[in-house]
Structures are given as C-alpha cells and as structure tokens.
Amino acid sequence: MLAVDLLLALAALATAGQCLLLPGLFRAVANLMAFGLVMALIWVRLEAPDVALAEAAIGAGITGALLLTALGQLPASRRSIQPTRDRPLRQLIPITALVLLMAGVLWATVLALPKPGLVEEVAAVLPESGAEHAVTAILLNLRGIDTLLEIAVMLCAVAAIWSLQQAIPPPALGDHYPGLPTLARWLHPLFLLMFSYFLWQGAHAPGGAFPAGAVLGAGGVLLLLTGSIAWMHQRDFNLLLRWLLTAGLLLFLANALGGLLMTGTLYGLPPQLAGYFIMAIEVATALSIALMLMAFYLFGRPGAQR
Amino acid sequence: MTHLFSNIALTTETLFALVASLLVALALVSVFTARHLIRRLLALNILSSAVFLLLVLIARTADGTDPVPHALVLTGIVVSVSTTAVVLALYLRRYRMKPPC
Numbered sequence: 001m002l003a004v005d006l007l008l009a010l011a012a013l014a015t016a017g018q019c020l021l022l023p024g025l026f027r028a029v030a031n032l033m034a035f036g037l038v039m040a041l042i043w044v045r046l047e048a049p050d051v052a053l054a055e056a057a058i059g060a061g062i063t064g065a066l067l068l069t070a071l072g073q074l075p076a077s078r079r080s081i082q083p084t085r086d087r088p089l090r091q092l093i094p095i096t097a098l099v100l101l102m103a104g105v106l107w108a109t110v111l112a113l114p115k116p117g118l119v120e121e122v123a124a125v126l127p128e129s130g131a132e133h134a135v136t137a138i139l140l141n142l143r144g145i146d147t148l149l150e151i152a153v154m155l156c157a158v159a160a161i162w163s164l165q166q167a168i169p170p171p172a173l174g175d176h177y178p179g180l181p182t183l184a185r186w187l188h189p190l191f192l193l194m195f196s197y198f199l200w201q202g203a204h205a206p207g208g209a210f211p212a213g214a215v216l217g218a219g220g221v222l223l224l225l226t227g228s229i230a231w232m233h234q235r236d237f238n239l240l241l242r243w244l245l246t247a248g249l250l251l252f253l254a255n256a257l258g259g260l261l262m263t264g265t266l267y268g269l270p271p272q273l274a275g276y277f278i279m280a281i282e283v284a285t286a287l288s289i290a291l292m293l294m295a296f297y298l299f300g301r302p303g304a305q306r
Numbered sequence: 307m308t309h310l311f312s313n314i315a316l317t318t319e320t321l322f323a324l325v326a327s328l329l330v331a332l333a334l335v336s337v338f339t340a341r342h343l344i345r346r347l348l349a350l351n352i353l354s355s356a357v358f359l360l361l362v363l364i365a366r367t368a369d370g371t372d373p374v375p376h377a378l379v380l381t382g383i384v385v386s387v388s389t390t391a392v393v394l395a396l397y398l399r400r401y402r403m404k405p406p407c
Contacts (some may be wrong), residue, residue, distance in 0.1 A: 052394050075401060099331040102331035103324070117365070135377050299394065
C-alpha cells in the first residue's frame with residue numbers, strides 16, 4: 001500500500017506546486033480542483049470517509065465553480081497573472097531554503113506530538129447520543145454548539161456577500177450549449193438520490209448532513225449555472241429565500257433552547273429523545289448548507305435588478 | 307537535528323506528515339509572496355487543506371481513530387469555502403465599482 005501512498009503524496013505535491021508556482025490563473029484554478037480530488041483520495045486512504053465525501057463535493061466542486069465564475073467576471077486585463085520579470089536566482093534560493101526549513105521543523109514537531117485522542121470517551125457516551133456513527137454524534141449532539149456556530153458563520157458570509165453588490169445575472173449558457181440544461185435536469189434526480197441516501201445513512205455510517213448538503217449544493221450550483229432556478233433571482237421570492245436561508249440556524253437554536261428547557265444545560269439533548277432531535281437537525285442543517293452554498297454562487301443580492 | 311530524524315520509518319503517517327509539512331511551508335510562503343490576490347486565495351485554500359491533513363493524522367491514535375478531529379475538519383471545510391466566497395465577492399466588488407478602484 002505504500003506505493004499508493006507515495007503516488008498520492010507525489011500527486012498532491014505536484015498539483016499544489018503547479019497551482020502556486022506556474023503562471024496562468026486558469027491553470028492554477030484547474031490545478032486546485034485536481035488537488036481537491038487528490039486530497040479526497042488521501043482522506044479515503046487515511047480512513048476518514050466523511051471528510052473525503054465533503055472534500056470531493058466542496059473542495060473540488062464548489063470552490064472550483066466559485067473561482068471559475070469569479071474569473072469569468074473579471075476584466076480581461078486582470079485575468080492573467082502578469083508575467084512580471086522572472087524572479088532572480090538570488091531570490092529563489094532563500095525562498096527554497098525557507099520552505100525546506102519550515103517543512104523540516106514542522107515535520108519533526110508533528111512526529112514528536114503526543115496523540116492523546118478521545119476514542120474511549122466518545123465510545124462511552126455514544127449509546128446515549130442518539131446516533132450510532134461517532135462523527136455524526138459529535139457534529140450534531142456532543143459538540144453541537146460548534147456546528148451551530150458554523151451555520152452562523154455561513155449565514156454571516158451570505159449576509160456579507162449580499163451586502164456588497166447585486167447578484168451576477170445567470171449566464172445564458174443554454175444558447176451556446178443546448179445540451180447543458182437538459183443534462184443538468186437529468187442529473188438532478190441523481191443528486192437528490194445521493195442527498196437522501198447520505199442523510200439516511202448518516203446516523204449509522206459515514207455520510208450525514210455535511211456530505212449530503214455539499215452534494216445537493218453542488219447539484220444546485222449546476223442548475224444555477226444553466227439558469228434553471230429562475231426564482232432565486234426574482235424579487236418576489238426574495239423574502240422566502242431569506243427565510244429559507246435562516247431556517248437551518250433558527251431550527252438549530254430552537255433545538256438548543258429546547259435542550260436547555262428539558263435538561264437545564266444549553267444544547268443538552270435528553271438521551272431518550274436525542275435520536276429525533278438529531279434527525280430534525282440533520283435534515284435542516286443539510287438543506288441550509290446546500291442553499292447557502294448556492295447563495296454564495298450568486299456573488300451578491302438577488303432580486304434587486306429590475 | 308540528524309538524530310531527530312534517524313529513527314523514522316517510512317510509514318503512511320510519516321509520509322503524509324511530510325507532505326502536509328511541505329504543503330504548509332509552500333502555501334505559507336505563497337500567501338506572503340504572491341503578486342495576484344487570487345493566487346493568495348488559492349494558497350490559503352491549500353494551507354487549510356494541509357492543516358486538515360495534519361489534524362486527521364493526529365486523529366490516528368494507538369487505540370483507534372479519534373472521531374473528534376474528523377468532525378472539526380468537516381466544519382473547517384465548510385468554513386473555508388465560506389471564506390473563499392466572501393473574498394471572491396470582495397474582489398469582484400472592486401472591479402464592478404464605477405470607476406473601478
């Protein structure tokens with residue numbers, strides 16, 4: 001298996017190096033997407049399947065789509081990385097030495113770190129948490145406050161983006177590529193199927209709200225790209241969209257307060273009801289993650305142009 | 307320094323720890339030296355991936371896989387895509403101003 005590891009390590013270093021060192025912005029973004037896919041394979045190799053699913057959908061898919069759309073909006077003069085004069089050799093040598101020195105020190109430190117871990121502690125409380133899969137139990141019950149704050153961070157990001165400018169109108173790609181809208185519409189049931197499967201599987205196996213939301217968000221971005229979700233751009237639906245975006249956070253807060261009323265601690269879910277709580281939060285979190293990823297893709301406040 | 311590295315066997319953990327360290331160093335230098343702002347954003351993305359790799363490596367303990375860092379990394383991936391989106395929106399805003407600034 002070490003050969004596979006070596007190949008993956010080389011692929012990760014090569015794609016990251018090409019992304020950061022070679023000229024050309026488009027090439028850099030394409031290399032970043034390839035790097036995301038290699039990272040997803042590395043997560044599988046390191047036995048972190050939840051992370052692999054989320055990285056494949058977000059790191060390779062949505063980040064790439066965001067970057068490519070932003071590049072398309074830039075004026076042509078800013079699209080290429082200006083080929084400023086090549087770095088002189090005397091600048092290159094200290095930079096290489098610095099990289100190697102930092103990497104060496106970090107490597108030695110990481111290998112010397114103690115690895116305490118919370119394996120037994122998590123296993124001890126897992127039966128009371130309402131989920132059989134440890135990562136889901138931590139995300140939605142044991143460390144649910146973290147996930148609550150993370151949804152709040154995403155909502156703040158959407159608010160920041162919307163307050164900056166008006167949304168980019170959907171590109172009329174259907175005129176140039178007549179097959180694309182049809183393909184997106186045919187693929188969407190598949191995205192919905194994957195979404196439902198990950199959600200259902202999340203309680204007892206790798207999957208759950210994060211990969212499910214990421215997959216549905218990626219499918220939604222594909223539909224937005226082909227202009228199939230016209231209502232998101234319409235003024236009449238703006239209020240509905242805002243409520244839908246906040247629904248995940250509001251339900252999460254309601255759960256946390258419900259836990260406070262029932263057990264006396266914030267987000268302390270009672271063990272006999274925790275399964276139902278987790279199911280409700282999981283569906284709401286996945287849907288709001290998907291919708292917020294799509295809202296990022298608009299790059300601004302929709303529904304204002306008329 | 308030499309005796310520090312002398313008793314290291316080439317295993318999955320040490321190999322990926324080396325990859326993560328190299329990526330952190332490369333990305334950190336790029337964050338500070340890149341001319342184009344988008345290139346800096348790409349470097350930031352690679353830096354976060356490398357840190358996630360270090361976290362997942364620390365999760366592989368002697369008594370099994372620790373799920374807590376996995377949950378942290380899942381949260382971190384979503385937060386890093388939020389950061390990317392906000393930075394890109396700010397960058398686009400810069401060129402859609404009239405006159406552009």
